[in-house]
Amino acid sequence: MKFFLDSAKTDEIEYALEMWDIDGVTTNPRHVQVSGKPFMQVIREIATIFEGTDKPISVEVNPHLDDWKEMVTEGKKLAAISPNFIIKLPATEPGFKAVFELAKEDIKSNLTLAFSASQALQAMRMGAAFVSPFVGWKESNGEEITHFIDEVAAIRNVYGFETEIIVAAARNARQITNSAVVGADIVTAGIPVFKDAFAHPYTDMGLGKFQSFWDQTSYE
Numbered sequence: 001m002k003f004f005l006d007s008a009k010t011d012e013i014e015y016a017l018e019m020w021d022i023d024g025v026t027t028n029p030r031h032v033q034v035s036g037k038p039f040m041q042v043i044r045e046i047a048t049i050f051e052g053t054d055k056p057i058s059v060e061v062n063p064h065l066d067d068w069k070e071m072v073t074e075g076k077k078l079a080a081i082s083p084n085f086i087i088k089l090p091a092t093e094p095g096f097k098a099v100f101e102l103a104k105e106d107i108k109s110n111l112t113l114a115f116s117a118s119q120a121l122q123a124m125r126m127g128a129a130f131v132s133p134f135v136g137w138k139e140s141n142g143e144e145i146t147h148f149i150d151e152v153a154a155i156r157n158v159y160g161f162e163t164e165i166i167v168a169a170a171r172n173a174r175q176i177t178n179s180a181v182v183g184a185d186i187v188t189a190g191i192p193v194f195k196d197a198f199a200h201p202y203t204d205m206g207l208g209k210f211q212s213f214w215d216q217t218s219y220e
Contacts, residue, residue, distance in 0.1 A: 001180045004058075004166065004188035008035040010045050012191050017049070020198075025050075026058040026110070026132070026166065026188045028088070047082035058110045058130070058166075060088035061098075071098035079107045086110045086130060091119040096126050103127030110166065117151040124161035132188070135179070136169030146178050153183040173197035 002023035005016045008031035016022040025046060035042045043059050050057055061074045071094060075087040079102075087102060087109045089095040099109045103126065110130035111123035115138055123131040133152050135145040152165055167179040170189040176197050179187050189197075 001184065002186040003194065004056075004186055005194075006031065006168070006188045006190050008032045008037075008042050008046065010035075010042070010049060013046060013049055016191065016194070020194065022055075023186070024056040024058070024188075026088075026168070028060050028112070029063060043078075043085075044081065047084060050082075050084045053084070055084060056086045056108070056130075057082065057084045058086045058088045058112075058132075060112070063090065066092070066094055068094040068097040068101065071095065072101045075102050075107060075109070076105070088112045088132075091115070091123065096122050099123060099128045100126040103129075112168065114152075117148065117155060120152040120165075121155050124156060124159070124163040128163050130164050130166050130186075132166045132168040134169045135167055135175050136171040139171075139175075145175070146182065149179055149184055150182040157183070 003020065004024040004026050005013055005022045006026050007013060008027040013025055032039050032042055046057055059078050061071050065071050065074065071089060075098060078087055079085050087107060089098050089109050089111055091111055091114045095111065099111055102109050108129035110132055111128040112132040114120045114123060114131055114133045120131045120133055133149060139145045149167055156163060156165060164185040166186040166188050167184045168188050170176050170187050171193055173196060176187045
């Protein structure tokens with residue numbers, strides 16, 4: 001399984017690359033706003049960080065766009081900035097159509113804000129390179145998520161679609177683990193989620209015991 005960082009803060013991205021060798025980045029308008037930088041500035045900075053690699057960076061089109069032709073126009077503009085850029089489009093009728101049109105020009109897209117297996121299926125049919133089923137928001141709304149990702153993975157595997165599944169808005173280690181078990185390709189999450197997932201209180205307790213034993217033992 002691949003890990004993507006969900007962020008537009010360059011310091012977080014550089015940290016995750018150095019410490020965890022993350023496989024890519026996903027951004028959205030909220031992340032850009034949190035970065036405190038203009039949209040075009042921050043995505044160019046992220047592109048520079050990944051220059052010379054094949055790690056994908058998902059960059060979202062203006063969420064106000066509701067015409068597929070305008071989505072395609074902006075998608076082409078963004079894709080021309082960096083070969084790492086993957087164009088994020090919403091799981092709406094114009095978004096699906098824009099995915100299809102961009103795919104015909106070999107521009108990769110990430111169909112985002114997918115909350116049902118049928119939306120994910122349509123993204124795959126239309127040629128999305130990635131589809132992002134959201135689990136954190138869905139679970140917070142009281143909905144079941146394990147079977148949701150299982151269904152998306154099963155559909156992809158049964159029909160041989162090449163679309164990679166990015167489990168989005170993961171909020172804890174259990175969601176990451178469940179996603180891996182059912183065969184998702186990627187999980188994207190923020191820095192705090194990964195830090196918590198990579199840690200365990202028993203590890204800290206055990207390390208403390210080993211340090212105590214070490215201190216009471218002769219090295220030579």
